Amino acid sequence: MNTKKVFKFGNWVPVKMIVAPMLLGIICLMLGVVTNGLFFIPAMLFMAVAVYFATAWHLFSPGGLNIQSRVQDLVVSHISWKGSGKALDIGCGNGPLTIKLALRFPEAEITGVDFWGKNWDYSMLTCLENARLAGVDGRVTFKKASASALPFEDNHFDLVVSNLVFHEVQDVTDKRQSIREALRVLKPGGVFVLQDLFLLKPYYGTSEELVNVIYQWGMKKVNFTRTCDESFIPNLVKLPFMLGTLAIVHGVK
């Protein structure tokens, strides 16, 4: 897939995370000039934050290390599925993983859902345009929904995937609720491959606790894989709320 020119997959670092600290840095710099340097230290701190997020933005993009696409590829590479039936991508953003699924499994019917909130520069319209460009628009459907309350019956999908979404879900008190909701819509015998910041203990507990609780929800097989250790992920973006706590939970219902 040529991600460089035509596709609009967006960036996991929203531009406002670069622009806001940069503007604050400039304001502090100006205040520093009129207050004999009083605001120079905060100015430097804001500028450093802006530079950090700008660098992360670049590394994530196809023009940098293409980390976003490679992280999504980790999900695809953990899928062990024959490829016929229905697949769901939860929190699909602008549809990059949904489209990767459609290309990898040409016989499957793929659905991407997202709530497309204001925090992200993603939309259903862009998903549809990306799917058209990839030539998979006939087999891919997009739907607006929250990961916490999926508009599907129990046991509906043969494959459920998600990438970097569950920690973002705000309308739940326990981030694990969205995992349970994802597994609710999976058929018995269906396959799940979910990637998120699963090593964030305040959200998910330890990896052993998370695996145990998922077994208690009736899964036949549950595996936990640390993907934050992948060699293509530079240390710079390994902060806990970046990719430093990335892991995949995968298995069979």
Ligand SMILES: C[S@@+](CC[C@H](N)C(=O)[O-])C[C@H]1O[C@@H](n2cnc3c(N)ncnc32)[C@H](O)[C@@H]1O
């Ligand atoms: C880091 S982006 C990942 C997008 C996509 N999975 C990818 O790999 O590029 C996080 C996504 O989670 C979505 N999201 C956040 N909260 C959500 C919710 N409650 N329900 C559905 N999607 C949600 C956002 O809209 C955004 O598209």
